[in-house]
Amino acid sequence: MHNNDQSLSNPLPTVSMEKIVSLCKRRGFIFQSSEIYGGLGSAWDYGPLGVELKRNLKNAWWKSVVHNRDDIVGLDTSILMHPKVWEASGHTANFHDECVDCKNCKKRFRPDQSPGRCPFCGNREFTSPRKFSLMLKTFLGAVEEESAVTYLRPETAQGIFTNFSNVLDTTRRKLPFGIAQIGKSFRNEITPGNFTFRTREFEQMEIEYFTRPQEAPGHHEQWVETRLNWYLDLGVRRENLRLRKHPEDELAHYAAACTDIEYNFPFGWSELEGIANRTDFDLKQQAQFSGKDLQYKDHLTQEKFFPYIIEPSGGVDRALLAFLVDAYFEEEVQGETRVVLKFSKELAPIKVAVLPLLKKNDGIVQLAKEIKQELQKDLMTVYDDTAAIGKLYRRQDEVGTFYCITVDVQSLEDQQVTVRDRDTMKQERIPIEGLKKYLLKKFSE
Numbered sequence: 263m264h265n266n267d268q269s270l271s272n273p274l275p276t277v278s279m280e281k282i283v284s285l286c287k288r289r290g291f292i293f294q295s296s297e298i299y300g301g302l303g304s305a306w307d308y309g310p311l312g313v314e315l316k317r318n319l320k321n322a323w324w325k326s327v328v329h330n331r332d333d334i335v336g337l338d339t340s341i342l343m344h345p346k347v348w349e350a351s352g353h354t355a356n357f358h359d360e361c362v363d364c365k366n367c368k369k370r371f372r373p374d375q376s377p378g379r380c381p382f383c384g385n386r387e388f389t390s391p392r393k394f395s396l397m398l399k400t401f402l403g404a405v406e407e408e409s410a411v412t413y414l415r416p417e418t419a420q421g422i423f424t425n426f427s428n429v430l431d432t433t434r435r436k437l438p439f440g441i442a443q444i445g446k447s448f449r450n451e452i453t454p455g456n457f458t459f460r461t462r463e464f465e466q467m468e469i470e471y472f473t474r475p476q477e478a479p480g481h482h483e484q485w486v487e488t489r490l491n492w493y494l495d496l497g498v499r500r501e502n503l504r505l506r507k508h509p510e511d512e513l514a515h516y517a518a519a520c521t522d523i524e525y526n527f528p529f530g531w532s533e534l535e536g537i538a539n540r541t542d543f544d545l546k547q548q549a550q551f552s553g554k555d556l557q558y559k560d561h562l563t564q565e566k567f568f569p570y571i572i573e574p575s576g577g578v579d580r581a582l583l584a585f586l587v588d589a590y591f592e593e594e595v596q597g598e599t600r601v602v603l604k605f606s607k608e609l610a611p612i613k614v615a616v617l618p619l620l621k622k623n624d625g626i627v628q629l630a631k632e633i634k635q636e637l638q639k640d641l642m643t644v645y646d647d648t649a650a651i652g653k654l655y656r657r658q659d660e661v662g663t664f665y666c667i668t669v670d671v672q673s674l675e676d677q678q679v680t681v682r683d684r685d686t687m688k689q690e691r692i693p694i695e696g697l698k699k700y701l702l703k704k705f706s707e
């Protein structure tokens with residue numbers, strides 16, 4: 263057995279954003295965009311561990327809403343779309359925030375996000391509110407003229423609506439059915455902030471679920487439950503999640519109902535995902551503006567109508583931030599603080615770390631590298647020999663690695679290694695021959 267970290271005390275309560283941001287930078291989860299130039303406000307880059315975590319998150323979502331269901335197919339549509347799409351959706355006319363300018367520091371902000379005082383300098387005098395479009399404009403082609411204007415999409419949803427007939431014709435789906443998509447969206451947010459929570463470039467995971475109008479409220483309820491369970495199944499603590507139903511005056515122009523799933527972030531309860539009943543607004547609008555028939559035809563009655571749409575719409579970056587915050591624990595172990603990210607098995611960026619006890623012993627190093635080569639065929643595995651074993655354990659705990667495998671002198675004789683569990687810190691001797699099978703079984707439990 264290696265190191266001596268058995269005794270656990272209770273984890274400390276909520277973590278601060280400073281600690282999360284610092285851990286993300288220090289360990290390669292998230293870096294500031296264009297950092298060498300002083301950074302670009304509100305844009306972030308995912309580092310070697312962040313990209314693994316993000317992929318695992320998106321795969322878990324895709325598996326649960328596409329592969330594990332019979333009624334949803336996937337789609338990947340372009341970010342640039344015909345500008346008429348945004349006229350039809352109402353974004354060109356309606357997608358704006360009210361904002362004011364501070365008379366002291368001259369900065370612009372949304373008064374609803376900081377009622378009564380400027381969030382930058384605290385001053386209480388501002389200009390009267392003005393509308394500010396959230397659409398990110400760009401020009402297509404060589405000439406920057408009005409006819410070449412288009413937008414970076416502010417939501418992935420419209421790519422699904424404009425492909426409704428294509429998917430229907432090619433997959434012969436019957437109601438109810440859904441189309442899922444993950445992709446980048448862009449909004450010229452006036453006050454981005456709270457790390458990756460509100461940014462101008464972000465990723466969405468959206469489902470548009472098409473139903474008969476009379477069945478829409480029932481599906482809406484079911485989707486709220488299904489999506490809440492997804493976060494719970496991936497390990498988020500129930501007490502850190504809550505549902506919030508939108509009052510009538512808060513509903514978007516297209517929605518008949520909306521319930522948010524909120525997370526208890528260090529900066530307060532905030533939206534993770536919205537589940538809206540979008541009615542038949544979008545298909546009707548896109549049909550009207552394009553002149554194409556986007557109705558559904560019932561195969562038995564031949565009746566034609568516009569389906570209603572239930573839309574569970576979540577942010578990849580926000581979900582990732584919530585998983586990070588929720589997984590963060592500080593534990594007192596024999597007088598020292600152990601930082602550990604208790605990610606679920608599905609989300610953990612690194613599943614196994616292989617650690618040689620003595621990096622100067624060629625036999626141990628070679629065996630450890632062979633074990634790593636074998637395990638990495640099935641599990642995301644790393645090798646590290648750059649510190650003493652206690653420090654290596656701490657490093658792996660801090661990024662949420664599920665198992666540490668230690669190769670020592672005895673391993674060369676008895677062909678066994680020590681397997682250490684991240685959460686219990688318990689250690690077991692396991693024969694190398696059965697090691698992969700043992701680990702794969704653990705990951706499938």
Ligand code: GAP
Binds near residue numbers: 417464
């Ligand atoms: N298609 C519906 C729609 O886009 P939304 O509530 O505006 O609805 C859905 O966005 C989700 O996208 C939000 O719950 C959030 O997770 C994510 N999101 C929206 N704006 C964001 C931003 N500026 N930065 C990061 N994530 C954002």
